[in-house]
Amino acid sequence: MSPSVNRPLPGIIGTVGPLLMMLFFGCAVTPSHREAKRFETEIAPLLHQRCLKCHGIEEREAGLDLRTLRGLLRGGQSGPAIIWGKPEKSLLLKMVLKEEMPPKGPPLNANEIGLLRRWIQREIPRH
Numbered sequence: 001m002s003p004s005v006n007r008p009l010p011g012i013i014g015t016v017g018p019l020l021m022m023l024f025f026g027c028a029v030t031p032s033h034r035e036a037k038r039f040e041t042e043i044a045p046l047l048h049q050r051c052l053k054c055h056g057i058e059e060r061e062a063g064l065d066l067r068t069l070r071g072l073l074r075g076g077q078s079g080p081a082i083i084w085g086k087p088e089k090s091l092l093l094k095m096v097l098k099e100e101m102p103p104k105g106p107p108l109n110a111n112e113i114g115l116l117r118r119w120i121q122r123e124i125p126r127h
């Protein structure tokens with residue numbers, strides 16, 4: 001810990017500072033608890049409904065397993081399915097936008113796409 005963290009800081013900075021540090025340094029290759037939690041509550045239900053038949057349960061098309069956040073980050077034959085902070089570069093979103101995925105049934109609606117986009121965007125990008 002650097003000395004600046006131990007120095008008493010006024011109000012909000014004192015509270016938020018250490019939290020921000022945790023966010024920055026807590027981002028490793030493996031998903032943090034916070035990311036995993038968000039995935040479970042917001043994203044997994046959607047993927048379960050529309051994608052898992054082919055990417056996790058019956059099949060694992062293109063080597064992609066969308067059942068877990070780890071699976072998304074590992075990705076399939078073309079590489080990671082998502083890149084934190086970069087929705088437009090994330091293969092998953094690109095394929096959903098082009099309506100290539102899901103290949104069967106109606107394309108995802110604007111709300112569902114917005115949910116995915118914001119989720120990818122919100123996370124702190126890794127360097």
Ligand code: HEC
Binds near residue numbers: 061064075095101108
């Ligand atoms: C009916 C089966 C089916 C469903 C449902 C489905 N996929 Fe796919 N998916 C495939 C197949 C087959 C491929 C490989 C061929 C291709 O790339 O078009 C693929 C490839 C992909 C890839 C590229 C993986 C790589 O590394 O090349 C992504 C990303 C993907 N799917 C995301 C999704 C998402 C997100 C959903 C749900 C919204 C979804 N898929 C639903 C069959 C499916």
